[in-house]
Amino acid sequence: MAEKNRNTIQKDAVARIVCSSCDHPTAESVYSRARAELPNISLGTVYRILKRLAKDGIIQEISVPDAPSRFDKTTCEHAHFICTECGSVMDIDVDVHGVVNEARTNCAHSVDRAQINLIGVCEACAGR
Numbered sequence: 791m792a793e794k795n796r797n798t799i800q801k802d803a804v805a806r807i808v809c810s811s812c813d814h815p816t817a818e819s820v821y822s823r824a825r826a827e828l829p830n831i832s833l834g835t836v837y838r839i840l841k842r843l844a845k846d847g848i849i850q851e852i853s854v855p856d857a858p859s860r861f862d863k864t865t866c867e868h869a870h871f872i873c874t875e876c877g878s879v880m881d882i883d884v885d886v887h888g889v890v891n892e893a894r895t896n897c898a899h900s901v902d903r904a905q906i907n908l909i910g911v912c913e914a915c916a917g918r
Contacts, residue, residue: 853907
């Protein structure tokens, strides 16, 4: 029983951290934040919980080229901008649904979901 409760507490903490974050944290960031609350939580446990939460549709995993995945509280289809200079990941407002609908209409493949990442240099880094 204690093992199940501990896992539930850990899962709840990890979910709460991601769902209260606006910075699309990495697993390492979530781990660092979780340790403040649960000093005995392991990085492996955080990874497993994040993967499970993403699989269950509670959070979204964002694949980032040549960098660790990021995790997002927003699970509906939307686009991200990834800065190649500072590594920040931010939501951007583009017509993801239009792209998905066009793909569903114009290709023979069955599109289940989409992850659109635009990659470049963010406004802050470009201004430096």
